[in-house]
Amino acid sequence: MLNKLSESNYYLSNQNDKERPTLGLVCGDKYSLVIDGGNSVQHANDFLREIEKLDVPPIKYLVITHAHWDHFLGMNEYKATIIVNSLTNEIMNNWRSYSYDDHSLEEYKNAKKMSSLCVDIIKNEIPDRDSFQLNYPDIIFEESLQLDLGNKVCILERIRSTHTEDSTVVYIPDERTIFLGDSVYGTTTNSLFHFKQSQLLPMIEDIQKYDALHFILGHESICDLDEMDTYWKDLITTSKAVKSTSLERALESFEIDNKRKPIGDELFFLEAFVNDQILKSQL
Template sequence: MLNRLSDTIYYLSNQEDKERPTLGLVCGDRYSLIIDAGNSPRHAKDFLIEIEKLNVPPVKYVVITHAHWDHFLGMNEFDATIIVNHQTNELIKEWQRLSYDDRSLQKYVTTNQISAMCMEIIQTDMPNRDRFKLKSPDVIFENTLTIDLGNKVCILERIKSTHTDDSTIIYIPDEKVVFLGDCAYGTTTNSLFHYKQSLLLPMMKDIQKYDAEMFLLGHESICDLNEMNIYWEELTTASHVVKSISLENAIESFKLENKRNPNDNELFFIQAFVNDHIIQSQ
């Protein structure tokens, strides 16, 4: 079932047990726009079934927030203009060259091209896929793109983020809503989960320049401004004390600067920033 954020914005909540991220729907007077295409054709079809229950203008655009499989593998199901930034397009090209039969998928898992979870979802949700080929996006933009759905403007901006370099965020000014995809999360490199420390403040600046009160995230669904500010505060406080690969030094520095022990979130973030130093030192 779709969640209604306003008269013109809806979203399908993330389902972590199925590796399904949040999908968004923005409706103008003439057209509707979808944010992210889902992790499989089945996910996309489930979303479209829910949209059909609403009396909304036809879907003309689908924006992919970044080139991680769970956000775009359903895009063949949409009879709409697929929009991506330039780098997302280059990364999707790699998936267009893949074969999706069981033998090929197993080989990709073995060579770390895809995850075991990705293979499992594809095998479950795409039973007839031996000849499956991912279609190409229709519109590729560089840095920003503005789309008018009919008295409903959507601003797309590519930003570098702590999650991936090809992140696109979507801001709806009259609603003060921004879809962040996964950009505010960390990432995993060489089996270490980390936040790209050098990109944290630039990313926050890119996001906070928009006058937003509600934030849709790929794997949390929705946060209000207060919740996002707490998240940013915990991230920046943790980042500030990490200056080396020493977790002990970072925790001690946190205690000295803040006159308290880090909470569970801050401790998690401190470890993630320490991991980033470890990765940068390799």
């Protein structure tokens, strides 16, 4: 079932147990835009069946927010103009070179090119895998792109991110809504989950320049402005406490600066920023 933000904005909620991210739909007077293609053919078709229940203009565009498999493996199903930034396109070219038969998938899994979960979902939710190949994009942009769906402007921008270097956000000015994909999350490198500390403040700056009240996230659906402000505050506060590879020192610094011990997500964030320092020390 689609969640309705307005007469023009909808989203299909994430399903973390199936590694399905949030998918977005923005409708103008003439055309509709889909945000992210889904993690499989089945995910995409589940979304399309929900869209068919609405009286909305035909889907003309599909934008991929970044080149992680759960956001694009279903993209062929939309028969739409596919839009990516140039770095997303470069990364996705690797996936276009892959074969999707059982033997190849097992080789990719063993070589850690695909996760076990990714392989399982491909096997279960992508039919005709022997002939499966990702479509090429129709529009490749560098920094930003503006689309008019018919009295509905959408701004696409590649932003700085703690998650990936190729993160694209989609902002709808008259709705004060921004689709963030996974841009505000951390990532995993060499089995360590971390937030890219150097990108934190630049990312927040890039996102806060948009006058948004509704924030659609890739794996948590929707947040309001107060929730995002709390998220930014927690990230900034914990990041300031981390200056080395020592979690103990980070905890001490946090307690000195804030006159209390970290609570809730703060400890998780502290550990993630310490992991980032560890990864930097290994370079």
